[in-house]
Amino acid sequence: MHRTLDDRSMPRVPMALSVLAGFIVLLYPLPAQAVMQRPLLLMMVLIYWLLYQPRYVGVGYAFVLGLLADVFLQQPLGQHSIIWVVTAFLVMVCRRYLLPLSWWRAWLIAALGIIVAGIAQSLWLYPRYLSADGVFAPFIYSSIIAWPLVMCLLHRSHRPQMHDDW
Incomplete structure (x- = not known):
């Protein structure tokens, strides 16, 4: 079987392991008070x-x-599919207009995607956890703060071979 250059550049193992880690964090049982503190790791991945x-x-x-x-x-x-499809479309559109993709531009796009997904999840999936202060749930803040760590860990496991990476 002949492998092309594109087949070798697809990071199958890092993608699978990162998605698995995201699902583990998503499915790990937490008390009701701690559910809203859990970062959106699968969304960040x-x-x-x-x-x-x-x-x-x-x-x-x-x-x-x-x-x-x-x-x-x-x-x-x-x-979740509707929320994640809308977020993915938004991230793809923003990425297209913010090339070359530097670290701060990636963080900006990720923060926008996390905020959109977090607000949608807060309003639609978890309305009983909303506070009287506003819409922002604590998991939005923790996800935005955790994004650089997730990005560095995934970036070390996989070296993108694109012309616009940092």
Whole structure:
């Protein structure tokens, strides 16, 4: 079987391990008070791969991850998928207009995606956890703060071979 250059550049193992880690964090049982503190690790992993491997990860990938999240969390099918597809589309559009992709531009796109996904999840999936102060749930802040760590860990496991990486 002949492998092309594109086949060798697709980081299958780092993608699979990072998605698995995201699902473990998503599914790990926490007390009701701590649910809103959990960062959106699977969303951050999705955003990273959308930014650095747009050839292999797109809206369809976000849809499948959302369906899997709905199945594993035993929620109605499509709730996470809709939120994640909209977020993936937003990230892909922003990435297209903010090339070359530097560290701060990646953080800006990720923060926008996390805020959009977090507000949608707060309003639609977890309305009982909203405070009277506002819409922002603590997991939005923790996810934005944790993004540089996630990006550095994934970037070390996989060296993008793109002309616009940093």
